[in-house]
Amino acid sequence: MGTVEQRVDAVCRAAEAGDVDAKRELGRLLCLLPVDKQRWPGEVELSEALAARPDDPESAVLLAARLVQQMDLIYSAFARELEPDELGELDGLQPPTDPRGPDIGHVSGTHRPLDRSDPCGSGDGSGADQAAVQARDPKSIELAEVRLELARKRREATELYERVLAAHPAHPAARAGLAALRDVPAAAFTSGGYSHYLVQGDFWSGSSGGRERLVVADAEELRWACEYWFAELSAFRIYELSVHTAGERVSTINLEALARNADDSFDWSRIDIPPLPTTPLPPGHPVRVDGSAIQYGWGLLQLG
Incomplete structure (x- = not known):
């Protein structure tokens, strides 16, 4: 980072x-x-x-x-x-x-x-x-x-x-x-064969919650952003990092299964992030994942 x-x-x-x-x-x-x-x-x-x-x-x-x-x-x-x-x-x-x-x-x-x-x-x-x-x-x-x-x-x-x-x-x-x-x-909605990372986290408080998503095309920028994003791990219930190419998910990492630091935080410098297999997604380019358009960068949806 x-x-x-x-x-x-x-x-x-x-x-x-x-x-x-x-x-x-x-x-x-x-x-x-x-x-x-x-x-x-x-x-x-x-x-x-x-x-x-x-x-x-x-x-x-x-x-x-x-x-x-x-x-x-x-x-x-x-x-x-x-x-x-x-x-x-x-x-x-x-x-x-x-x-x-x-x-x-x-x-x-x-x-x-x-x-x-x-x-x-x-x-x-x-x-x-x-x-x-x-x-x-x-x-x-x-x-x-x-x-x-x-x-x-x-x-x-x-x-x-x-x-x-x-x-x-x-x-x-x-x-x-x-x-x-x-x-x-x-x-x-063409993807041009680009590759990108998608990090998703769902959190709940009672019957309402949110889904935070990060679309990024650089592994080190992903680590840097997640250092801020995951500042309050206890709020999340689901962690997932996936690699996508041309609109298809090619690999997924369950972040909950990874080792944590003593304070329950991730050490992102130790997490093995796979390289992108094709040309990285251009900044500002949206993607389609499971039929839904997701914008470049960090975004939030309300759930419940």
Whole structure:
């Protein structure tokens, strides 16, 4: 993990100095980390990178994927309140619009030295997405506001993907991202033969719970992200690490069966992660697993 931590520390400093490429890379890495009660890591940095360089396709697809992850969480939290047919009518809702396109420059973040509990010190909540955070508690947000928030996110993500495809028609992550957002049939959702890792964990508290998922294409970045993700092991009930190629699961590791440290934590430096057999999944490219689209990076669904 040291190498990735050093890279994060370096891009934090470079991003603070105004390096747009470093800002984008920092945003990508932070997208691998779990959302906390205040923010979605990486969203602020990607918004700033795209505001500084609006024609950057990589920042655009990563930010779009982050928006779709937030939509997925809201959908799962309000599945009982939203009618199935209603989900396909979001395009008809008209939240406040900006003629310049998606509002991608309205948030700003600050960076502090790398901290184990908060890489780059990247948030005081200034980049919080309140609807997605409040989706953890459906009673805390009005259903009308949910519909408008979903419509806004859907419109912004669609515009980001379409902006990329207008300049780069063959961009694989943008093509797959737009297909996943529009929920096209699985046969039309091509993976390009890419490989990726998927880590999943389910946790429960009474009759409700959540499913956290991490899609990543680098073994060392997986180790680094999981050092943060599995900070509270007692909350989880199921651990699984799988390798996927071209949409097919080729191997699975039951993490519960692996040895733990004295404090019941995993020593990720000692866990043997198999290499990816084909070209790694491009950042921001969604995947299909068991018929469902999953976005690059960390995401959450509500269960129960």
